[in-house]
Amino acid sequence: MTRTHQHSVWMMLTPAVSLIGAFIVVPMVLTVWLSLQDWSTQTGFQTAEFVGLDNFREIFGATSVGRDFKGALVNTALYTLMSVALILPVSVGLGLLVYQRNVAGGNALRTILFSTYMVPMIAVALVWSKLYSPSEGPINQMLGWLGIGPQPWLSSPSTALVSIVVLNVWQQIGYFTVLVVAGLTQIPTSLYEAATIDGADGRQQFTAITLPLLKRTLLFSAVIAIINAVQVFEPVALITQGGPVGSTNVLTYHIRRVGIERAQGGLGSAMAVTLMLSLIVVIFALFAFARKGDDE
Template identity: 80%
Template sequence: MAKAFRASAGIMLAPAVTLIGVFVLVPMLLTIWLCFQDWSTQTPFSEASFVGLGNFQEIFGSTSVGRDFKTALLNTTIYTALSVVLILPLSVVFGLLVYQREVAGGTALRTVLFSTYMVPMIAVALVWSKLYSPSEGPLNQMLGLVGIGPQPWLSSPRSALVSIVLLNVWQQVGYFTVLAIAGLTQIPGSLYEAATLDGANGREQFRFITLPLLRRTLLFSAVIAIINAVQVFEPVALITQGGPVGSTNVLTYHIRRVGIERAQGGLGSAMAVMLMLSLIVCVSALFALVNRRDSE
């Protein structure tokens, strides 16, 4: 009986497992194999030659290859950290604002907030590159009205990455607000009623009821926000091309330049593996932190 059950379970699982194996595991394993090879993306795999850890030595070395990779890794880290730090609190704030049942037009507000997420990145990039224009950009014109001088935005290595982060936050915050609202709906209203009877004010209710019970939602949001941020590509490719001085050169864009444009498949794979490892470490650390707090 158990044998028959196992056989039928195997048959039922086979299509999904095969698809995952072919389209997820094989490319991942291939990338890991390629990171130890010297290989041009324009040649067959059979022409790859084993170089051991040579590609990793190169990407962490002191030559331009290493410098550019380390800059791209740092840029990606800053971009991800800033995006998450801005998106999560904003999504909770907007979620709380929109979730107030007594506020008229809450659904319309949710729709407006979510709509930014539905706008294609090409349109967002076109509009924001004009908004950021140093001379005729509306942002600088508005700042001028309140007596603030023109800002360089995308034209300075100091502000270009932050400008791209702001664009990302604008586009993504609606989606995370919807997630926050979904989390808020799971909190029983009776807890707030009890807290009110016990004399807890709004701030205390937020700190001791809302935030702790939103923890799982926020963990999910943080993981998704990190993954989205690490994969940033379009605004860089469409607006800044990684400049100026490589200040917006993020890893996905850099891997594309090295792996496809220069056809250095081995180096590109080593960079992709490092990106994957960084993401795994980061997300695992986040889960471990939340689980430890839960067990405490």
């Protein structure tokens, strides 16, 4: 490697590294710093005053600030759990449906499933708010045909959050299905042939071959699903505004409301840091769990 090459390496890296450094790494560091400051988002960073861990005490305290934040944290945890619990099994089922070669149309199905992933979330939220409409929406109408009574969907605290999970899963499922299909293509067909010769039926092949060999794919899917889940914003901002009774007040919405709209930059940053730390813990735990499974 010559000197001119070294020079050109840094020339190649500079645009990307300086942009990501300036607009992701620096704000990241600032978020951590601001979480320890009393600071209004309306003013410059130089007006920040160091307050130690006061912001964290407040967001986990007994006042309304603490109650709202802890509520948002719990809502986000529930939301994430429900998303992952729906996405993993459904994407495996749909992946098998797309991948199988007995019935034509797998590729067409993949296209249809993936197309919803291309649609702006805002449009998805608008349409689903109409589909969910208790009286003039088609979902309750169809449930009626099956003899199931009307559901309140977005208008009741007990069903609003899961309703948003469903519309989000509907939108993203094509992406996860494509990941599963990619994982399935990596499984050697000789394994299935051998299993068939040994007399294993379809279900045995699924639990003994397909699922174990999809593990890496599913781990990756779970990480992406978790990171996507904490980002849910549009349906809440547009349709429910965190309600009814705070039941859909999730972290991305809450942090933006506190840190940008109410300009409480220090408090908002402490919430953002808490979110980040929680994510790191969850993802490390997930990897540790997967590794433990490997050792057994």
